[in-house]
Amino acid sequence: xxxxxxxxxxxxxxxxxxxxxxxxxxxxxxxxxxxxxxxxxxxxxxxxxxxxxxxxxxxxxxxxxxxxxxxxxxxxxxxxxxxxxxxxxxxxxxxxxxxxxxxxxxxxxxxxxxxxxxxxxxxxxxxxxxxxxxxxxxxxxxxxxxxxxxxxxxxxxxxxxxxxxxxxxxxxxxxxxxxxxxxxxxxxxxxxxxxxxxxxxxxxxxxxxxxxxxxxxxxxxxxxxxxxxxxxxxxxxxxxxxxxxxxxxxxxxxxxxxxxxxxxxxxxxxxxxxxxxxxxxxxxxxxxxxxxxxxxxxxxxxxxxxxxxxxxxxxxxxxxxxxxxxxxxxxxxxxxx
Amino acid sequence: xxxxxxxxxxxxxxxxxxxxxxxxxxxxxxxxxxxxxxxxxxxxxxxxxxxxxxxxxxxxxxxxxxxxxxxxxxxxxxxxxxxxxxxxxxxxxxxxxxxxxxxxxxxxxxxxxxxxxxxxxxxxxxxxxxxxxxxxxxxxxxxxxxxxxxxxxxxxxxxxxxxxxxxxxxxxxxxxxxxxxxxxxxxxxxxxxxxxxxxxxxxxxxxxxxxxxxxxxxxxxxxxxxxxxxxxxxxxxxxxxxxxxxxxxxxxxxxxxxxxxxxxxxxxxxxxxxxxxxxxxxxxxxxxxxxxxxxxxxxxxxxxxxxxxxxxxxxxxxxxxxxxxxxxxxxxxxxxx
Numbered sequence: 001x002x003x004x005x006x007x008x009x010x011x012x013x014x015x016x017x018x019x020x021x022x023x024x025x026x027x028x029x030x031x032x033x034x035x036x037x038x039x040x041x042x043x044x045x046x047x048x049x050x051x052x053x054x055x056x057x058x059x060x061x062x063x064x065x066x067x068x069x070x071x072x073x074x075x076x077x078x079x080x081x082x083x084x085x086x087x088x089x090x091x092x093x094x095x096x097x098x099x100x101x102x103x104x105x106x107x108x109x110x111x112x113x114x115x116x117x118x119x120x121x122x123x124x125x126x127x128x129x130x131x132x133x134x135x136x137x138x139x140x141x142x143x144x145x146x147x148x149x150x151x152x153x154x155x156x157x158x159x160x161x162x163x164x165x166x167x168x169x170x171x172x173x174x175x176x177x178x179x180x181x182x183x184x185x186x187x188x189x190x191x192x193x194x195x196x197x198x199x200x201x202x203x204x205x206x207x208x209x210x211x212x213x214x215x216x217x218x219x220x221x222x223x224x225x226x227x228x229x230x231x232x233x234x235x236x237x238x239x240x241x242x243x244x245x246x247x248x249x250x251x252x253x254x255x256x257x258x259x260x261x262x263x264x265x266x267x268x269x270x271x272x273x274x275x276x277x278x279x280x281x282x283x284x285x286x287x288x289x290x291x292x293x294x295x296x297x298x299x300x301x302x303x304x305x306x307x308x309x310x311x312x313x314x315x316x317x318x319x320x321x322x323x324x325x326x327x328x329x330x331x332x333x334x335x336x337x
Numbered sequence: 338x339x340x341x342x343x344x345x346x347x348x349x350x351x352x353x354x355x356x357x358x359x360x361x362x363x364x365x366x367x368x369x370x371x372x373x374x375x376x377x378x379x380x381x382x383x384x385x386x387x388x389x390x391x392x393x394x395x396x397x398x399x400x401x402x403x404x405x406x407x408x409x410x411x412x413x414x415x416x417x418x419x420x421x422x423x424x425x426x427x428x429x430x431x432x433x434x435x436x437x438x439x440x441x442x443x444x445x446x447x448x449x450x451x452x453x454x455x456x457x458x459x460x461x462x463x464x465x466x467x468x469x470x471x472x473x474x475x476x477x478x479x480x481x482x483x484x485x486x487x488x489x490x491x492x493x494x495x496x497x498x499x500x501x502x503x504x505x506x507x508x509x510x511x512x513x514x515x516x517x518x519x520x521x522x523x524x525x526x527x528x529x530x531x532x533x534x535x536x537x538x539x540x541x542x543x544x545x546x547x548x549x550x551x552x553x554x555x556x557x558x559x560x561x562x563x564x565x566x567x568x569x570x571x572x573x574x575x576x577x578x579x580x581x582x583x584x585x586x587x588x589x590x591x592x593x594x595x596x597x598x599x600x601x602x603x604x605x606x607x608x609x610x611x612x613x614x615x616x617x618x619x620x621x622x623x624x625x626x627x628x629x630x631x632x633x634x635x636x637x638x639x640x641x642x643x644x645x646x647x648x649x650x651x652x653x654x655x656x657x658x659x660x661x662x663x664x665x666x667x668x669x670x671x672x673x674x
Contacts (some may be wrong), residue, residue, distance in 0.1 A: 059572070222599040235396075242518050244599040256600060260593045262559040262581035265611030267395050272609045274602030 001028045002101040005068045006313050012053055014251040015321060021069075021314040037079040038091065038101045039109070040310075040333045044072030044122040045317040047069045050248040059276055060151060068096040070128055074118045075101065076336055085110075088322065090336070092121045093207075096106060099310055099333060100221035107269075112288060116295070117304075117335065123328030124295055124302040126290070127277060128156035131286075132218075134280040136161045140216040144169030147210050152220030154181035156328035157242055161218045162241040164189050165181025170216070173200070173209045175225055177323040184326055188301055195197075203228040213237075220324065222246045223267050227259040239272040249321060258297050338365045340436040342405045349390055351588040352448045352658060357390065358406075358651040370402035374416040374515070375428065375438045375445070377647075381409030381459040382654040384491075387585040396613055406650075409464055409664050411440065411448060411455045413673055422447075427673070429458045434669060436647055449625060450627030452594035454641075455673065460665030461632055461639040462625070464614060469555075470624040471617040472577035473498045476610050477553040481506030484547050485669045486566060490528065491518035491640075494579055497628075499528050500637050507553070510546045512539070512562055513661040521663055522556035540565040542561045550574075566594040576609040586658060587595045591637055640664025 002025050009022035031037045049071055050061070053064040055062045063069055073095040077085045080107035085091065093108035095101045111121035123129065135157075142266045148165040152158045153174025162172045174185040175195045184192035193209040195202060202225055206214070213234040219226060221246030233239070247256045264270060280287070292313065294300035307323040309332075316331045339362050346359035368374045378464045385397070386408055392399045410432040414422045419442035422428065432438045432546035448458035460466065472494075479485045485502040490511025499509045499522065511522040512532045519531035530546040532539060539562055543551070550571040556563060559581030570576070578603055584593045601607060617624070631637035642662040644653040646669075653668045 038648075142360045149419060204393055219599060222597060226597075226599070241599050242603045244597075244603060247600050248598070255417055256597045258592060258597045259599060260559060260563075260565070260581075260584070261609075261612075262556060262578050263584050263593060265578045265609070266581060266613075269396075269611045269613055269616055271611075272598075272602060274599075274604070274608075275604075289566045 001100070002026070003028050006310070008063045008065050008067065008069055008095040009055060009231055010056060010065060011199055015249040016050070016053065016234045016318060018314070018315075023311065026098070029079045029102045031079055031102045033140060034082050034104055035102055036077050036082055036085050036105055037076050038075035038103065038110075039337075040073055040075050040095070040099050040101065041090075041336055042074040042119045042122055042275050043313060043331050043333060044127070045099055045313065045320060045329050045331065046071065047243055047245045047248055048130070049317065049322050050321075059170070068167065070094055070096055072122045073101070075108070080105075088120075088337070092126065097313060112292060115325050116235055119304055119306065119330055119332070122330055123162060123230050124158055124300060125291055125302050128328055129160045129291050130277045130280075130287050131242055131275070132157045132160035132282065133291060134277055134283065135218060135242045135275050136216075138283070139240035139271075140165070140218055140238050141276060142170040142216050143167050146170045147212055147216035147234075147270065148216040148219070149173045149175065149206070149210065150218040151175040151225055151229075152243065152245065153185050153194070155220060157300055158218070158220055158327075159185070159189060159299065159327050163294070165216065166190055167299065168293070173206075174222070181326060182305065188303075197225050197298055203231075206232055216240075218242065220245065222256065223332075224238045224258060230259060230264040233264055233266045233268045233270050237268055237270045239270060240274060241274040245321065305329050308329045309319060309333070338437075339363070341366050341647055342432040343647070345390060345400045345402050345404065345406055347402060348392060349586075352586040353387070353651075353655060355389065355651070363435070366439045368416055368418050370418050370440045372418050372439055373414050373422050373442055373445075374431070375412035375440065376415050376674075377410055377412050377432070377436050377438065378427075379411040379459055379652060380434055380458045380668050381464070382650065382657060382668065383408065383464070384580055384582045384585055384665050386654065387658075405435055407431055407433055409459045409517065410438070410616055411458050412445070417442075425674070426657045427458075429454045429463065434650060437626060438640065446532055449629060456641055456643065456667055456669070457632075458599065459584070459667055460493055460641050462628055463639060465665055466613070466628050467498045467614045467621065467624050468495035468616075469494045469580055470501060470628060471614055471620065472555060472612050473501045473553075474580045475617060475620070476577035476608075476612060477502070477555055477575050479505050479507040482553035483507045484510065484545070484549055484571075485555065486510045486512065486514040486547065486551050487555040487557070488562055488566075489580065489582065490522050490531070491663050492557060493662075495555070495557055496522070496526060496639055496664050497637065500526055500552065500631075503527055510543070511548075511559075518663060521640065525640075536564050541643060543569055553577075557582065559593065561595060567596060567601040569597055570601055570607050571607045572603045574605055574607045576607060578609060578611040582640050582658065594673040642666050644668045646670070
């Protein structure tokens, strides 16, 4: 049986373009003993994947040129030579971007979405939500009455992070890139205010929406938006640093120049800390339980922006950097059988 | 009896100069019930005082124009109307910069220098050493075999911070501004290597002296020197942010522009945290005990650069920003009686 793969054709310099990606036809292997044959239903496109397209050393090994991209995936088990799964099971894992995968059973785990859409295993019950949970609850530690600001507030992580802070009684202000996103976070998610950075003067907008200063800043974007946050940080503020999407497409040798943070960290004794969910592996159960409960009782709202078809992956990925997505950006590759 | 005060004549814009300071003659009051009359022996000049000369909101209230500067002081009790002290006692506290002070007894405490010079209460057994202790031991948490880098390494805080890290078995590299200071930290203090930033290419020098990357960066200076540190931070590195002396004399409206840190904090999941010793008040006894023990058994070496005479205070203060001092910068105002 033939299938399509999405290959890294060449490493991008700056924003990826059509030369970055290549579709390729390859044979699907037969699963050996202990292996399972998976049919891809959804793939996840995430900003961090941009880092893996470069060969600079980072926390995740670079993708290889000529090899498939790898990322979050929800698949259906088509054939199982393992006693861990049976045909029809829905599973999730980090898999090659192709229509079918043949992997050892321990490369994936069953999705926790139950009656929900399997896509949720890549959004509100998956990596972005865990990232929001650990960044907000383990580093941000918001308290009742505190002011929490989130950049990228309508994105996959931001939409969850703010609701977790609302749940403990914080005031939540989201920074977003459009009127539509502002409406989403205030009306659907219940955030207290929105700052639209494309309107300009983020600093003034933040002062107006955060009259008592900022106690937690959940960092997703970096750049000038964040520079406007530092002067407003309150004493003992916490800054979980989850992402800096504004920097991911810098060209080779280009540096991310802006306001240095030291003076603000000293003045207000701020803790600023980078995170990856893998660092919190021992707390996954705690996080999944909290998220599942919040989703099932309707406390945790979320959106998914779903592109259709395997060939939509490059556009879906690039859409992350133009800010097109509300909530989690996904690609639906096939229907569940 | 008449005495001299050092007054803030006008707020400086950028580097302070002769118009910033003014000497003034005033009468010494008689101590009332519960008060003590103190004769100033040493005053401490510290970089953070620059912040208090401006009226921007910060952790310490601004000095008032026309009023005396205030700072670390060691005095001898000349007359006591309090049962807490007797004439001849040596005390330390934050006092007005003048030759004599009349204060309530609870404004000061006895020095812990015992047989050492009373000046030590402002250096290795005082605020700078406590700052080094809390920043290094409570935030930096160096471990055996780790690489610790300290900027301002030959200064009042840096000279102590590095020795604390050596004591737990870390490799310590100090960044300094002169050959003399490089010699001091490597030969006297026992640091493993020195980087002289005035030689240029701090980035290359750091790569050579820190082949295994950097696990703790104790931040005293900020600016370009620190920009060269960020790319070398190891996974789970810790960055106690104690000072940023390179930024203290920015002119009004001037911003501290350089490399943003977010991408490095994410890549290596770094914790960066500002500190003031006041935040650790409940741990003062622990810190004093550790420092006193290390000084008395000769493990903790230190220098003091001592200017002579009350009129030397402005020059001693300005000398901090030209990096003239090795160890703690102090002014000796009078001999003990």
